[in-house]
Amino acid sequence: MGLLAPARRGPGAASPGPRRRSxxxxxxxxxxxxxxxxxxxxxxxxxxxxxxYDYRQPQVTGAEPLRFIGLDNYAxxxxxxxxxxxxxxxxxxxxxxxxxxxxxxxGLAVLATRLxxxxxxxxxxxxxxxWATPAVTGSAVWLFLFDPLLGPVxxxxxxxxxxxxxxxxxxxxxxSAFGLVWSQxxxxxxxxxxxxxxxxxxxxxxxxxxxxxxxxxxxxRIALSVMLPMLRPAMTIVTIQSIIWDFKIFTQIYxxxxxxxxxxxxxxxxxxxxxxxxxxxxxxLGSAIGVVTTVLLLLITLVYLRTLRRQGEVL
Amino acid sequence: MRPTRPVxxxxxxxxxxxxxxxAPAQTDGASPGADEMEGTLRVWLFxxxxxxxxxxxxxxxxxAFEDAHDGVTVDVQYIPxxxxxxxxxxxxxxxxxxxxxxxxxxTDLAGYVESGGFLDVTEDLADWEDHADIAEDVGATxxxxxxxxxxxxxxxxxxxxxxxxxxxxxxxxxxxTLEEVVEAGRAVREEDPDMLGVSAxxxxxxxxxxxxxxxxxxxxxxxxxxxxxxxxxxxAKQGLELYSEILSDDVCPPQTCAEMGGNDSVQNFVAxxxxxxxxxxxxxxxxxxxxxxxxxxxxxxxxxxxxxxAPAFAGGNxxxxxxxxxxxxxxxxxxxxxxxxxxxxxxxxAMGNLPTFTDVREEIAAEDEDITPFIETIDAGxxxxxxxxxxxxxxxxxxxxxxxxxxxxxxxxxxxxxEEASASLDxxxxxx
Numbered sequence: 001m002g003l004l005a006p007a008r009r010g011p012g013a014a015s016p017g018p019r020r021r022s023x024x025x026x027x028x029x030x031x032x033x034x035x036x037x038x039x040x041x042x043x044x045x046x047x048x049x050x051x052x053y054d055y056r057q058p059q060v061t062g063a064e065p066l067r068f069i070g071l072d073n074y075a076x077x078x079x080x081x082x083x084x085x086x087x088x089x090x091x092x093x094x095x096x097x098x099x100x101x102x103x104x105x106x107g108l109a110v111l112a113t114r115l116x117x118x119x120x121x122x123x124x125x126x127x128x129x130x131w132a133t134p135a136v137t138g139s140a141v142w143l144f145l146f147d148p149l150l151g152p153v154x155x156x157x158x159x160x161x162x163x164x165x166x167x168x169x170x171x172x173x174x175x176s177a178f179g180l181v182w183s184q185x186x187x188x189x190x191x192x193x194x195x196x197x198x199x200x201x202x203x204x205x206x207x208x209x210x211x212x213x214x215x216x217x218x219x220x221r222i223a224l225s226v227m228l229p230m231l232r233p234a235m236t237i238v239t240i241q242s243i244i245w246d247f248k249i250f251t252q253i254y255x256x257x258x259x260x261x262x263x264x265x266x267x268x269x270x271x272x273x274x275x276x277x278x279x280x281x282x283x284x285l286g287s288a289i290g291v292v293t294t295v296l297l298l299l300i301t302l303v304y305l306r307t308l309r310r311q312g313e314v315l
Numbered sequence: 316m317r318p319t320r321p322v323x324x325x326x327x328x329x330x331x332x333x334x335x336x337x338a339p340a341q342t343d344g345a346s347p348g349a350d351e352m353e354g355t356l357r358v359w360l361f362x363x364x365x366x367x368x369x370x371x372x373x374x375x376x377x378x379a380f381e382d383a384h385d386g387v388t389v390d391v392q393y394i395p396x397x398x399x400x401x402x403x404x405x406x407x408x409x410x411x412x413x414x415x416x417x418x419x420x421x422t423d424l425a426g427y428v429e430s431g432g433f434l435d436v437t438e439d440l441a442d443w444e445d446h447a448d449i450a451e452d453v454g455a456t457x458x459x460x461x462x463x464x465x466x467x468x469x470x471x472x473x474x475x476x477x478x479x480x481x482x483x484x485x486x487x488x489x490x491x492t493l494e495e496v497v498e499a500g501r502a503v504r505e506e507d508p509d510m511l512g513v514s515a516x517x518x519x520x521x522x523x524x525x526x527x528x529x530x531x532x533x534x535x536x537x538x539x540x541x542x543x544x545x546x547x548x549x550x551a552k553q554g555l556e557l558y559s560e561i562l563s564d565d566v567c568p569p570q571t572c573a574e575m576g577g578n579d580s581v582q583n584f585v586a587x588x589x590x591x592x593x594x595x596x597x598x599x600x601x602x603x604x605x606x607x608x609x610x611x612x613x614x615x616x617x618x619x620x621x622x623x624x625a626p627a628f629a630g631g632n633x634x635x636x637x638x639x640x641x642x643x644x645x646x647x648x649x650x651x652x653x654x655x656x657x658x659x660x661x662x663x664x665a666m667g668n669l670p671t672f673t674d675v676r677e678e679i680a681a682e683d684e685d686i687t688p689f690i691e692t693i694d695a696g697x698x699x700x701x702x703x704x705x706x707x708x709x710x711x712x713x714x715x716x717x718x719x720x721x722x723x724x725x726x727x728x729x730x731x732x733x734e735e736a737s738a739s740l741d742x743x744x745x746x747x
Contacts, residue, residue, distance in 0.1 A: 264712075
């Protein structure tokens with residue numbers, strides 16, 4: 001092949017015209033575009049479209065006429081104090097989850113590099129177990145662990161002499177309920193961070209570290225000035241992934257707080273959208289919430305990428 | 316790899332065209348208009364935890380119907396209650412995959428009717444003699460506006476369960492007013508702090524509503540075609556006030572009780588952790604199969620005056636004919652057969668479902684005294700939720716549980732919580 005190739009590209013061979021050359025990449029992209037188009041662009045387009053209509057069940061079945069209402073759904077949403085409260089909940093809760101996941105995942109990744117092989121295998125197996133557990137199952141199990149009367153956690157705490165925890169409800173208080181869900185979310189999403197960062201750390205050439213050490217850098221200094229910058233691509237991915245996952249959290253809140261907690265105190269955007277769109281059949285309003293979520297996520301991701309680029313990181 | 320300019324321009328033009336031309340999908344809601352007298356009649360009924368007895372009765376009715384109608388087969392499908400909303404929406408959107416006759420929960424009806432899902436069968440029922448034996452308040456659960464969209468198939472009523480042993484130990488009598496229910500609960504918990512006085516949760520809408528109704532309040536009032544909220548009226552607030560007294564540390568601590576719905580509330584009683592609860596006739600078997608079976612008794616939930624009964628919620632399921640059917644006559648016939656007196660009676664024997672015909676209930680009450688308190692409750696007059704499609708949204712958003720829970724958790728006082736709920740209700744009724 002290597003020997004024949006130059007001959008084929010010789011002046012005598014038919015050269016691909018400029019037209020063919022411009023089409024060729026597109027032909028390779030067609031399968032991906034077809035999948036993205038049907039699975040992503042079209043639904044997104046429908047989402048935006050529906051958000052401009054008064055679109056409830058009677059409109060879907062044709063019992064009432066469709067009505068284009070422009071931005072009314074958005075106006076309704078933005079004038080609703082509940083929406084801002086839910087948005088605030090979502091931002092704070094997602095931020096806490098991202099920080100928690102990164103801290104736990106990063107810490108364990110560093111720890112993993114220092115453990116003996118079989119302990120590391122155990123750690124990875126445990127983490128993979130958490131990772132592989134479906135969110136629904138995980139939530140139900142955590143809920144049982146923290147059950148007021150039957151849960152092992154309360155029983156253990158009471159056994160340690162903390163009588164106040166007998167019958168203590170972890171989902172009653174707003175922040176206590178969020179805390180419980182937070183711990184479940186961190187538990188089921190840290191393995192991804194840990195595995196990715198562990199791979200990143202392993203990929204750092206030993207010579208670089210050695211050179212830094214020869215130059216007299218301390219371990220802390222090496223971690224901060226050598227390893228962290230080299231880990232940045234991996235960090236970027238896990239951070240963006242975590243932001244997106246945690247912002248869109250649904251299952252854990254829905255199951256662990258019974259659809260949004262007492263008097264809706266634990267509602268987050270996605271659960272709120274579900275409540276509005278599907279449970280109460282206000283598809284237009286629900287779509288508007290969906291659009292807002294999407295835009296917010298895009299913004300957060302863009303801002304994050306830009307800051308990285310300013311710092312000189314090329315992605 | 317950027318798209319070339321012509322490609323980009325074409326994409327933009329295409330997008331603009333698509334945006335201008337398209338609107339969200341809408342089904343053509345026209346009904347087929349045909350009325351076939353042969354073929355397969357499709358029926359949807361709800362599946363149950365213990366379904367066999369129900370199937371046996373239904374199979375019997377199906378056999379009788381098929382014998383009476385040549386060339387007709389009846390295909391019964393049992394659909395899960397949990398996913399009924401999606402199922403029915405799909406059926407309304409695509410009449411060709413929809414059933415002809417369906418069982419539905421009566422609180423869902425108004426929403427279905429707004430979507431044009433069910434047939435108004437007022438005329439078809441006009442010459443059905445038996446229909447007159449369904450009391451007006453029960454019949455109202457199948458009505459929206461001026462139309463009648465089916466036949467009430469069975470009822471579920473809630474009454475007050477209490478523990479005779481606990482009451483005897485404390486020298487308490489069965490409560491005669493709602494106030495006494497709360498007082499008795501307080502007395503029990505004072506004596507035994509591990510026991511809930513009255514197990515009735517913050518999310519137990521149909522346990523809470525009788526308190527409002529007993530005080531003369533209501534969720535909403537009908538005005539012309541629409542509804543306006545009445546939940547912030549003085550009468551309704553008295554009910555809320557009294558119910559929130561249950562959700563306090565000395566009766567049913569909010570830590571435990573604020574989140575509980577109907578099932579959890581009854582579950583505490585069945586487990587022996589509560590002296591009283593508000594439970595339905597459909598909970599009777601669970602109580603009779605439990606350790607406290609011998610110590611449990613039931614009385615109608617009392618009203619505000621001794622001897623009165625608090626109006627109960629007329630829960631239950633109806634049978635109706637879907638708007639998309641092409642076998643109207645057959646569908647109505649089958650509905651009248653399965654929801655008729657004979658098979659309602661059989662459904663009671665099989666499943667414990669309370670009949671909707673007053674005379675059939677009387678028959679049953681004479682035979683089985685366990686069911687008497689529930690029948691007394693229904694006969695004393697029942698109430699219903701506002702018959703509007705907005706109820707689905709109100710229910711999904713948990714407007715009433717939120718109100719109760721806010722008071723229970725001390726987040727808001729009665730006035731504040733009621734005003735807020737009232738605003739949410741009016742917003743939902745306005746339909747935007």
